[in-house]
Amino acid sequence: MLEQLTGHEDPHPIYERLRAQGPLTHDGGTWLTTSHPLANRILRDRRFGVRLSDGSYPSNGSLLPESFLEQDPPDHTRLRRIAMPAFSPKKIDEYRTRVEKVAESLLDKDEFDLxxxxxxxxxxxxxxxxxxxxxxxxxxxxxxGALVAASFDSGVTQEMANANDKVLALFDRLITQRRRTPGDDVISSLVAAEAEQKLTAQEMLGTLVLLLVAGFETTVNLIGNGTRALLDHPAQWKLFKARPELASAVVEETLRWAPPVQMTSRIAHEQVDEIGKDEWVTLLIGAANRDPEVYPEAHKFDVMRVHKPEHLAFSSGIHYCLGATLARMEGEVAFRALARRMPELRQTGPVTFRESVVIRGMRSFPVSRS
Structure with missing residues (x-):
């Protein structure tokens, strides 16, 4: 049933048909869950991982170098710990002023593609x-970033391979420069960790590509999905414009209602209930975030919603998104800037959607300030 989701403006009717089959169902060779409590439990359960029980990684044909996203402990723990300081709340706070300036500078057009x-x-x-x-x-x-997201579903194209070569070459050049002249940036901190033999050169490259793609992809779709949700719900848009302090609430409800990442997978390292050793479980985050047993009026976009428990847009457990604080801050700044600078913002033409099952977002979204 999942193959029916590609390019869908609204995947939720399909999610609801799956939900009707129970919290855990078998479809196309993989287990599926639409349940928020079950998905959250699996994400936190150390009996599940992202690799097979023998430690091997099932190749998906990606050109991307492996990162801690594809690692189980202890390697995941080691590599994530090295990257964490760059995404501390204190560090992210230092970027807020710059993000505000960039957002302001981008909103100087009357008609544009959001x-x-x-x-x-x-x-x-x-x-x-x-x-x-x-x-x-x-x-x-x-x-x-867009090409990488497309490769999640359609596999590697020549265009993707060419772009990948360019980005890897750029990182190689920057790593060489930082070895000679360190600076105050993530590459320099990873180079220092490599010198102390805390990670390998390949692991450093994988970490940088992950941070680049994850730091871009989630936020683009958060801003796009949230803006569209606000414009499609005029009462919510009016409320937010009157109360800009609700920016963080807009971010959280967008992440719940239309999460940029719609699904993720885990592999059982041992028999867990019906799930056999080395069997896959696909966690439908988009469905879990609208689980009616967890969220009252789950399909309603409501910025005043109390988010308890937390949505799963940033995953859960040891793989909880490292860049969550950054994405949230960027989303808050973006929504505030739009509400202040463009209170009469409106959609001026049809949107086009990404051809993806994993990523929910738009390719284009034509708008006008009045």
């Missing part, structure tokens, strides 16, 4: 700054 002209350039600017990427090299990153 994705290409605002939602994509904002996080690319921020993650490039955080990683220490020169301004001259940031232009290719938005295309690269």
């Amino acid at each position: 994705i290409a002209d605002f939602a994509a350039p904002l996080p690319i600017s921020v993650i490039s700054d955080l990683l220490g990427i020169p301004d001259a090299d940031t232009a290719e990153f938005a295309d690269y």
Whole structure:
């Protein structure tokens, strides 16, 4: 049934048909769950991992170097710990002023594409700054992020391979420069960790690519999905414009109602109830975030909603998104800027959706300030 989801404006009717089959069902060779409590429990259960029980990683044909996202403990723990300081709340707070300035500078048009002209350039600017990427090299990153997301579903294309080669070459060049002249950026901190033999050169490259893609992809779709939700719900948009302090609530409800990442998978390392050793479980985050047993009026977009328990848009357990604080801050800044600068914002044409099952977002979203 999952193959029916590609490019869907609204995947929830399919999710609801799966939900009707129970909290755990078998479909197309994998277990599926739409249940928030069960998905949360599996994400936190150390009997499940992202690798097979023998430690091998089932290849998906990706060109991306492996990162801690594809690792189980202890390697996951070691590599994540090295990257964590760059995403501390204190560090993210230092970026807020820069994000506000970038957001303001992007909102100087009367008619524009919200994705290409605002939602994509904002996080690319921020993650490039955080990683220490020169301004001259940031232009290719938005295309690269989109190509990586497409590869999750359609596999690797020649275009993707070419973009991947360019980005890896760029990181190789920057790593060489930081070895000679360290700076105050993530690449320099990883180079220092490599010198102390805390990670290998390949692990450093994998970490940088992960941070680049994750730091871009989630935020682009958070901003796009949230803006569309607000414009499609005029009462919510009016409420937010009157009370801009609700920006963080808009972020959280968007992440619940239309999470950028719709699903993730885990592999059982031993028999767990019906799930056999080395069997896959696909956790339908988009469905779990609208579990009616957890959220009253689950399909309603409501920025005043109390989020208890927390949604699963950033996963849960040891793989909880490292960049969650950054994405939340960027989303808050973006929504506030739109409400203040463009209170009469409106959609001016049809949106186009990403052809993806894993990622929920738009390719284009034409809007006007009045």
